[in-house]
Amino acid sequence: MKRLNKYISILTLTTSVLAFAACKPVSAPEGVGVGGAEPIDVATSEANDVTSAKAAHQAVITLDTHVDIPLTYMTPEMDPGTDTDAQVDLAKMEVGGLDAAFFIVYTPQTNILGANILEADIKYSEARAIAETRFAAIDKLTKTYPDRIELAKTADDVRRIHKSGKRAALIGMENAFPLGDSIDDVPKWAERGVRYMGITHMGHNQFGDSSNPKTQWGETENLYGGLSSLGKDLVVALNKAGIMVDVSHAAKSTMMQATALSSVPVIASHSGVMGVADSLRNLDDEQLRALADNGGVAQMVALGSYVKALSPAQEKFKADVRAQMGFEADTQIFKSDPEVISQYFKALEAMYDIDAKATVADYADHIDHAVKIAGIDHVGIASDFDGGGGITGWSDASETLNITKELVARGYSEADIEKIWGGNLLRVLQAVQKGADKAR
Numbered sequence: 001m002k003r004l005n006k007y008i009s010i011l012t013l014t015t016s017v018l019a020f021a022a023c024k025p026v027s028a029p030e031g032v033g034v035g036g037a038e039p040i041d042v043a044t045s046e047a048n049d050v051t052s053a054k055a056a057h058q059a060v061i062t063l064d065t066h067v068d069i070p071l072t073y074m075t076p077e078m079d080p081g082t083d084t085d086a087q088v089d090l091a092k093m094e095v096g097g098l099d100a101a102f103f104i105v106y107t108p109q110t111n112i113l114g115a116n117i118l119e120a121d122i123k124y125s126e127a128r129a130i131a132e133t134r135f136a137a138i139d140k141l142t143k144t145y146p147d148r149i150e151l152a153k154t155a156d157d158v159r160r161i162h163k164s165g166k167r168a169a170l171i172g173m174e175n176a177f178p179l180g181d182s183i184d185d186v187p188k189w190a191e192r193g194v195r196y197m198g199i200t201h202m203g204h205n206q207f208g209d210s211s212n213p214k215t216q217w218g219e220t221e222n223l224y225g226g227l228s229s230l231g232k233d234l235v236v237a238l239n240k241a242g243i244m245v246d247v248s249h250a251a252k253s254t255m256m257q258a259t260a261l262s263s264v265p266v267i268a269s270h271s272g273v274m275g276v277a278d279s280l281r282n283l284d285d286e287q288l289r290a291l292a293d294n295g296g297v298a299q300m301v302a303l304g305s306y307v308k309a310l311s312p313a314q315e316k317f318k319a320d321v322r323a324q325m326g327f328e329a330d331t332q333i334f335k336s337d338p339e340v341i342s343q344y345f346k347a348l349e350a351m352y353d354i355d356a357k358a359t360v361a362d363y364a365d366h367i368d369h370a371v372k373i374a375g376i377d378h379v380g381i382a383s384d385f386d387g388g389g390g391i392t393g394w395s396d397a398s399e400t401l402n403i404t405k406e407l408v409a410r411g412y413s414e415a416d417i418e419k420i421w422g423g424n425l426l427r428v429l430q431a432v433q434k435g436a437d438k439a440r
Helices: 002-015 043-057 090-096 117-144 154-165 186-192 229-241 254-260 286-292 312-324 330-334 338-353 361-375 401-409 414-439
Strands: 063-066 100-105 149-151 167-174 192-200 244-245 267-271 295-303 379-382
Touching: 002 149, 043 401, 043 414, 063 267, 063 295, 063 379, 063 414, 090 167, 100 117, 100 154, 100 192, 117 149, 117 167, 149 154, 149 244, 149 312, 154 167, 186 192, 186 229, 229 244, 229 295, 229 414, 244 267, 244 361, 244 401, 244 414, 254 286, 267 379, 286 295, 295 338, 295 414, 312 338, 361 379, 361 401, 379 414, 401 414
Parallel strands: 063 100, 100 167, 149 167, 167 192, 192 244, 267 295, 295 379
Antiparallel strands: none
């Protein structure tokens, strides 16, 4: 399962550094005046914040740039038009006021390094089949429930659909791996509606180095030193096709090279910031500034392990669990039976009895930091729901309003919130498509 695969990579590869997050502004205690002013009525202040948040939430377009779907999507087993156990279905989007989302054509990385041409072709073919299954499910979703959700291919489509009262579905491709050993299929995916494509995923691929090498395959930090020759061709092809280049999951070298090479703004569709939680997957300040200089946007991801780093006590607990289970190296975990792996992660849940899981407040610290470094025009929101995402207070799409509440409580204006919740991403999408039109 993708969610388990992501979780494994997250917990075993996250750097163990305690993050000191920026403090959330708080109201003065009841009965205590500030600078000789009248005492603050905390209850009234909080009620005003909630009212303001609801108004802002209704006024802006809320766009989540990363929602994963299972291979059983749009089958009797998982029909998002009905009540489901998924973090995102149509009812949860409607209840939570989530207006639009990128539904993801995700393909897991398989090992092609050292494979002969025939072996590589087989793996590429298998990857294409997975991509086709997920694309067909998204297509079926919009055709089955046209009165509730509609496919959007442009920024104007999103705005029109939102105005009609329906949800907007966009398509992102996570991992360019199923393209195979060429970029010939890029126009096909653009025609189908894919509006961003990730260069890599967990593990290096034919296009570039990943932020998380597959150590169990013997991968080291660098394979190409960034983009491969084919990866450079991919960036150019995506620019020409009007598809946003997505640098989430890419190594810093890959990300910086892609950002410099792209003739239009790029995005990080679901990444956190190292300034709050040190992780191989998160962006450092140099990367944030590069995205801003490029005109792009960093979509902050609500995946707990990237939002809040493990504390020293939690790291010790994890090390003790690994020692008890005989896991001296990551490779031993990956080679274990699925039942043993499940037992391992179940045992790790007790870490959160030591320190709490990430919350909406912790998540907003990432937004604060990204805004401070990159600027208000270059930050956005991504849940990574049903792909490992979810934090206390935003555990599924029905709780989406809580993000807006937190932003209002921190002093963000409605104009700021409009940019963060979707305006910045739509601006980039429009710029990328305008660049493609000009090139043609």
